[in-house]
Amino acid sequence: MxxxxxxxxxxxxxxRRHLISLLQxxxxxxxxxxxxxxxxxxxxxxxxxxxVYGIATFYNLFRFTPLGKHPVKVxxxxxxxxxGGKLVLEAMARELDIQVGGITSDQEFSLDRxxxxxxxxxxxxxxxxxxxxxxxxxxxxEEVLVTVKPVSQEQPEKH
Amino acid sequence: MTFExxxxxxxxxxxxQYHGKAPHILIGTATCGRAAGALPVxxxxxxxLAKRNARAKVxxxxxxxxxxxxxxxxxxxxxxxxxxxxNATPQVVPTLVEGYVLGDDPxxxxxxxxxxxxxxxxxxxxELSRFEHEYRLLLRNCGYIDPGNINHYIANGGYSSLAMALxxxxxxIVGEIKKSGLRGRGGAGFPTGRKWQQCREASxxxxxxxxxxxxxxxxxxxxxxxxxSDPQQVIEGMVIAAYAVGSHDGFIYIRAEYPLAIERxxxxxxxxxxxxxxxxxxxxxxxxxxxxxxxxxGAFVSGESTALMYAIEGRRSMPRARPPHSVKAGLWGKPxxxxxxxxxxxxxxxxxRGADWFSGIGTEGSKGTAAFALAGKMVNTGLAEVxxxxxxxxxxxDIGGGIRSGKKFKAVQIGGPSGGCLPESMLRTAVDFDSxxxxxxxxxxxxxxxxxxxxxxxxxxxxxxxxxxxxxCGKCSTCRIGSKQxxxxxxxxxxGKGKIEDIDWLVEVGQDISGGSLCxxxxxxxxxxxxxxxxxxxxxxxxxxxxxxxxxxxxxxIAYYIxxxxxxxxxxxxxxxxxxxxxxxxxxxxxxxxxxxxxKCGSCQLVCPPEYNAVIRLxxxxxxxxxxxxxxx
Numbered sequence: 001m002x003x004x005x006x007x008x009x010x011x012x013x014x015x016r017r018h019l020i021s022l023l024q025x026x027x028x029x030x031x032x033x034x035x036x037x038x039x040x041x042x043x044x045x046x047x048x049x050x051x052v053y054g055i056a057t058f059y060n061l062f063r064f065t066p067l068g069k070h071p072v073k074v075x076x077x078x079x080x081x082x083x084g085g086k087l088v089l090e091a092m093a094r095e096l097d098i099q100v101g102g103i104t105s106d107q108e109f110s111l112d113r114x115x116x117x118x119x120x121x122x123x124x125x126x127x128x129x130x131x132x133x134x135x136x137x138x139x140x141x142e143e144v145l146v147t148v149k150p151v152s153q154e155q156p157e158k159h
Numbered sequence: 160m161t162f163e164x165x166x167x168x169x170x171x172x173x174x175x176q177y178h179g180k181a182p183h184i185l186i187g188t189a190t191c192g193r194a195a196g197a198l199p200v201x202x203x204x205x206x207x208l209a210k211r212n213a214r215a216k217v218x219x220x221x222x223x224x225x226x227x228x229x230x231x232x233x234x235x236x237x238x239x240x241x242x243x244x245x246n247a248t249p250q251v252v253p254t255l256v257e258g259y260v261l262g263d264d265p266x267x268x269x270x271x272x273x274x275x276x277x278x279x280x281x282x283x284x285x286e287l288s289r290f291e292h293e294y295r296l297l298l299r300n301c302g303y304i305d306p307g308n309i310n311h312y313i314a315n316g317g318y319s320s321l322a323m324a325l326x327x328x329x330x331x332i333v334g335e336i337k338k339s340g341l342r343g344r345g346g347a348g349f350p351t352g353r354k355w356q357q358c359r360e361a362s363x364x365x366x367x368x369x370x371x372x373x374x375x376x377x378x379x380x381x382x383x384x385x386x387x388s389d390p391q392q393v394i395e396g397m398v399i400a401a402y403a404v405g406s407h408d409g410f411i412y413i414r415a416e417y418p419l420a421i422e423r424x425x426x427x428x429x430x431x432x433x434x435x436x437x438x439x440x441x442x443x444x445x446x447x448x449x450x451x452x453x454x455x456x457g458a459f460v461s462g463e464s465t466a467l468m469y470a471i472e473g474r475r476s477m478p479r480a481r482p483p484h485s486v487k488a489g490l491w492g493k494p495x496x497x498x499x500x501x502x503x504x505x506x507x508x509x510x511x512r513g514a515d516w517f518s519g520i521g522t523e524g525s526k527g528t529a530a531f532a533l534a535g536k537m538v539n540t541g542l543a544e545v546x547x548x549x550x551x552x553x554x555x556x557d558i559g560g561g562i563r564s565g566k567k568f569k570a571v572q573i574g575g576p577s578g579g580c581l582p583e584s585m586l587r588t589a590v591d592f593d594s595x596x597x598x599x600x601x602x603x604x605x606x607x608x609x610x611x612x613x614x615x616x617x618x619x620x621x622x623x624x625x626x627x628x629x630x631x632c633g634k635c636s637t638c639r640i641g642s643k644q645x646x647x648x649x650x651x652x653x654x655g656k657g658k659i660e661d662i663d664w665l666v667e668v669g670q671d672i673s674g675g676s677l678c679x680x681x682x683x684x685x686x687x688x689x690x691x692x693x694x695x696x697x698x699x700x701x702x703x704x705x706x707x708x709x710x711x712x713x714x715x716x717i718a719y720y721i722x723x724x725x726x727x728x729x730x731x732x733x734x735x736x737x738x739x740x741x742x743x744x745x746x747x748x749x750x751x752x753x754x755x756x757x758x759k760c761g762s763c764q765l766v767c768p769p770e771y772n773a774v775i776r777l778x779x780x781x782x783x784x785x786x787x788x789x790x791x792x
Binding site: 016017018019020021023024054055058059060061062076077078079080081082083084087090091094095114115116117118119120121122123125132134137138139 | 190191193194195226227229377379380383454470473474475533536540575576606610614619626736761762765766
């Protein structure tokens with residue numbers, strides 16, 4: 001078992017009902033659910049591996065590939081959709097040059113769509129790490145990404 | 160400590176903060192406030208006050224529901240009036256500290272208005288016309304009290320209903336809730352009292368109380384605001400429910416997407432426990448009840464009650480057939496009461512003010528108030544709470560302020576993905592469980608999204624079907640396969656490949672899904688498509704017969720075009736903004752879009768300076784003048 005899992009798979013969690021919460025803790029710790037963790041959980045709860053995999057893939061929260069250092073989530077809730085969220089998502093994918101669900105080659109950014117972050121009054125919104133960026137437009141996408149990760153090597157044109 | 164002692168202590172804590180000698184600054188830091196930049200404002204206040212050695216207290220409060228004015232700062236000053244400042248930034252903080260915290264200038268030019276006093280020098284906020292139409296019960300404390308301080312809730316009357324309830328016979332409490340006419344606020348509107356009674360009468364020692372805080376409807380955020388702004392009212396309601404049905408274990412199932420609500424709930428539970436209002440031997444009555452928070456894992460279907468119980472059990476949240484009903488065999492097969500966040504929050508109020516008072520508000524079949532999240536193209540986006548029976552027109556125009564930017568109202572989508580889109584002619588519909596159902600929509604969890612002329616109804620229907628199709632748990636083939644079929648047909652229509660008979664097919668498949676699915680999600684899944692066909696059939700026909708999207712939304716059916724006579728030659732905004740270098744300058748200096756390269760991202764239209772406004776959308780794309788296309792080099 002990975003040493004990091006020792007703190008998660010504690011005896012008072014040894015009950016089938018804690019399966020989802022164990023997966024959540026794994027994800028909080030690693031940013032995704034590694035295969036070894038699923039196997040370890042199945043072993044720990046003494047349930048079939050397929051059950052763990054079945055639950056993990058049923059719920060949208062769980063992902064099976066690592067998250068970028070700055071996870072980008074584009075809200076695709078109703079209000080955001082009506083305010084042009086899809087164009088923002090496309091601009092983000094183009095700017096980062098990755099698909100939804102993907103991660104940049106330098107592991108800095110990953111891109112996901114989420115159903116609703118509950119900030120509908122500020123639609124469309126993008127969440128990068130834990131910051132919410134309100135009233136997004138495709139041209140603003142680049143600005144946001146630069147604030148998150150300043151381009152240090154290249155001299156910005158404005159200076 | 161007796162409850163009287165708890166109250167006394169709470170009162171003195173409240174008075175020292177809200178009626179003390181030092182100025183008191185309230186800053187709304189619920190999720191929406193934070194998104195608008197409230198935390199840097201809090202920091203700026205702390206720094207500025209420390210720098211000037213000023214004696215003033217800063218309190219983070221929840222959300223008052225005026226999202227479009229966030230971040231909101233309220234300054235309470237002893238012996239002067241209370242002023243509320245909107246859209247605050249760290250830059251205005253020194254002015255406010257200098258002007259009103261330390262000085263006597265209320266800086267009214269930066270203010271939204273006053274909350275008490277003001278002598279007519281500024282807008283008196285409670286008299287804003289929108290509040291004439293509102294009736295705030297659940298939201299009464301939101302944005303005013305500190306959600307992280309239980310004393311504030313108690314000082315404003317909190318937990319006195321629980322203290323009273325513990326002296327009452329459980330049957331009397333159930334009777335009061337029945338008499339009040341309270342119906343579940345999760346959407347379906349089942350009578351709460353009846354649910355409690357059935358659970359109370361069910362056999363078995365172990366019973367469970369569950370609070371459904373899995374607010375999954377995109378566009379709805381009332382539950383989040385209630386939990387982030389005044390969580391104790393929900394906890395108090397749950398404890399009363401537990402006492403009434405005889406339960407000792409409670410769960411709050413909440414979306415993991417609401418981290419701040421979870422954090423504030425955890426604090427609230429701990430504080431309630433410390434005061435003996437939760438846990439063992441509550442207020443010395445011998446009755447014990449504890450609450451555990453269970454975080455959701457992002458499945459929309461988990462909001463369905465039987466599915467939610469499976470999720471708590473650590474299983475796939477797939478709805479099951481009923482009977483047996485949850486009140487007889489729910490969580491782990493035990494009798495269970497499951498109610499929405501708002502339903503529990505009404506309970507203390509009903510006991511405090513009486514069932515007759517509550518049933519005096521609202522309509523014949525729907526009692527009390529309803530909280531709505533106003534979003535979309537309205538001026539005043541945010542929260543509103545109105546008496547049941549208020550019309551959609553009042554909600555959208557009198558409270559919501561109508562449609563932004565002088566655009567024309569087209570439709571309102573109410574009830575989330577399972578709700579319907581209603582046109583202008585239906586705006587006289589009253590918001591209550593029965594009237595909305597009759598109109599083809601549902602109350603749902605309370606999201607109200609206004610759409611204007613720039614929104615395409617076919618695209619909207621496709622959006623909801625896409626959501627439902629992804630969220631369908633897959634148990635019923637009608638929902639699993641039917642939603643995919645409907646989505647494919649809508650996809651075809653939006654790209655110009657639709658056939659006219661598709662419209663009737665959509666209706667037929669939709670009816671099959673409604674009739675053949677087990678749970679509410681499946682049964683209501685076709686609503687957005689069915690209501691848009693019912694009320695906006697002409698838009699479907701335009702897409703199919705003319706390959707034209709009247710709202711200029713559907714990408715395959717539109718083209719961007721730069722009007723040569725409006726294009727300001729020296730300006731390069733659009734050229735620089737285009738991510739695919741599709742815009743070039745022709746021999747006359749005018750910008751031209753190469754349609755074969757254009758990805759229709761809309762950047763050029765957004766950056767074209769408003770004084771030129773040269774970029775337009777045309778539908779169908781064949782409207783683009785050929786000469787324009789040919790001038791490209």
